[in-house]
Amino acid sequence: MSGHDREQAGVTDRNRRQDSQRAPRTMPARDADPMRGLEPPPVRTPETDEMKELLQRRLRGASPWSGPLLKRALRDAVVKLDPRHLVTNPVMLVVEIGALWTTAVTLAQLVVPELGRGFSLGFGIQISLWLWFTVLFANFAEALAEARGKAQAETLRATRKETPARRLRDGREELVPSSQLRKGDIVLVREGEIIPGDGEVVEGIAYVNEAVITGESAPVLKEPGTDIRSGVTAGTQVVSDWLKIRITADPGESFLDRMIALVEGARRQKTPNEIALTILLVGLTLVFLLVVATVEPFAIYAGNPVATVVLVALLVCLMPTTIGGLLPAIGIAGMDRVARFNVLALSGRAIEAAGDVDVLLLDKTGTITYGNRLAAEIIPVNGASLLDALIAARQSSLADQTPEGRSLLALAEQMGAPATEGIRPDAEIIAFTAQARLSGLRQGGHEYLKGAPEAILARTGEGAPADLNEQIERIAREGGTPLALALDGRVVGVVHFKDTVKPGLRQRFQEFRRMGIKTIMITGDNPLTAATIAREAGVDEFVAGAKPEDKIEIIRELQRQGHLVAMTGDGTNDAPALAQADVALAMNSGTAAAKEAANLVDLDSNPTKLIEVIALGKQLLITRGAITTFSIANDVAKYFAIIPAMFATAYPELGTLDVMRLATPESAILSAVIFNALIIVALVPLALRGVGYRPAPAAELLRRNLLVYGVGGIVAPFIGIKLIDLIIAALGLA
16 A cells, blocks of 8 residues: 555545534434435546546646637737826837827828828828837737736636535535625535535545645645645535535635636736836826927928827837836736746736845744654653553643644554543643643543643642653654643653755755845744754744744834845734735635735745745846846937938038938838837847846845846847848838
8 A cells, every 4th residue: 555545544434534523413314414305416437537637737727829719819909099098107108109190191192191200191191100010019918917817717717616515504504506605604525525615624534636726736734723724715616525614704705716816917916116106107207208299399300200100109118118118017027027036016016026035034933944843752750650641641632623633642652652542522622822832631630731841840849850850851852843742731842843844945045145135934942943943944033932923023023124035824823923024925725814914825834835936036126127238228229220311411520320221211210210219129038028037135236227227228139120121221211
């Protein structure tokens, strides 16, 4: 039997135990169906799941240049010519107004020839066409960036179907449509059935296929009592055993609904950086508009009037149309790149903020270590016998459904703990809380506790035995986590829980240091254990003995010092800190409260994914800066192409600026307009893919961008405009 099969068998066996203990009270009989006339919840076949998973993978890995996406983008580019859409992009709105004006003036020339003074009909038509192409190319870039998200949204929407749900009320089971479920409802989902709504597992242990959401076919274990594995999502499928789930979202507010709206772009808003850059571009556009407006009086004074079509062409070429046309695509593509890592960005602001983060807070468990702490040793202390320690370990873990609790129960029984009675109906379960930091059981006149050593000592009121301190220090030096055991108010043992540091983190944290990002590990462990793990992982600092409420204070203090802070979390007690952090990555397997508080959700529930998100955020900022630099540098070359051509006759001295020696004034203007349009198309792959990024200090990245995109932005137009001019001259187009 494989390891997976053994784990499956263990899950089934545990569910049988739960059934035998609790089914008479809460589990309705399968044939006691109060709504016998309704169809049972649908069961999806493996073939259907495989097809859906294949489609999901294909969408995530699809090239933006694939046929269906290109067709959609071309269609949307035309639709986006609507001025109501372009209002959000002032630069391209001005270009469209210019295209409308030149088109009107050119067509009017057919009726009133005097309106065509200063330019030929063919020249006017060509200028108008290329101005329209400029707007279309910008719209195409944005539509292409959106196309993948819209395709994903359609696939997700296909999975969002009305699903009959087994709602439990007053000990009875009733079948209702999933649209009638509300927050707080308890539903029963059996093997092969679809989970009807977002929720948290309150009873049962089962494997769930989350391929619809994550694209991964491997089932995920779900169980109550843990922030990491208790959350479930509507549309996923229970593939073994059964679960009782408390619904946490009303219809239309589920995680799947939010995913559809976000990947479709319906809720995308401009980020602060985009707003600031848009204001800059509008300012430059107004400046160039004033410049062009003053050209006509000078031209008339010089006895060389300039046609309106030429003035519009001059304005469009001088405006920062390259970044203006690609700015929306860069932001959308940034969110799409994050989505390819199976991270859902709830706002573009989160990705931008990730690029500016300079402090990274990391939970030890699950982020730096694997988080699957298992009991490895039970050691008696304080003069107690091994039997007392084993009894305390076993009894204090009877009601503990966490992996750590089950591993301690199994180890105690393996080491010879007597198989005494289970939990009595009159027993008092002492539940674990982040504040108390202990748990256990009180029954039959005895109290059995396990928890953090300082919490247990505070509960028992006794001083720390010398051998307890020795064992705690030994376990901490080995990188383990010690838990103390108490029986009837007396410390009787210590448990050694082992965890493993994830490989490769030291190298990643070194990269962060090169980027100027400080890493801080937060853990509830004692300082010795924390120091050992921190040294092995290579983090810069650590905070030991931290409670959940300490996280938010740490974040606030760092923010008061001017830092931008990122953190991960999965539990309800992480929600306040996630809401306070500038960048907050919640786990999809975590609680609804954590996902609501965060601005990023990792569908794979991998806390280390925050490292990739920060790199993608920096890539987004660098891409936007690089194309902005290239766009503004472009204007220099276009200035040298158009101004000398327009005024060389009136002011022969300007001939010294005509370094490109273009064929004719009309050819020079047309070449610049064509280049202005084509450069948008040429830069679309860069906008969608992003500028290549490697960890380096900010000053080094700035120098590199100025050299590559600043100098490149000056040189490329000289070459491009000259080549276009040669083609135009050869074809006799101007």
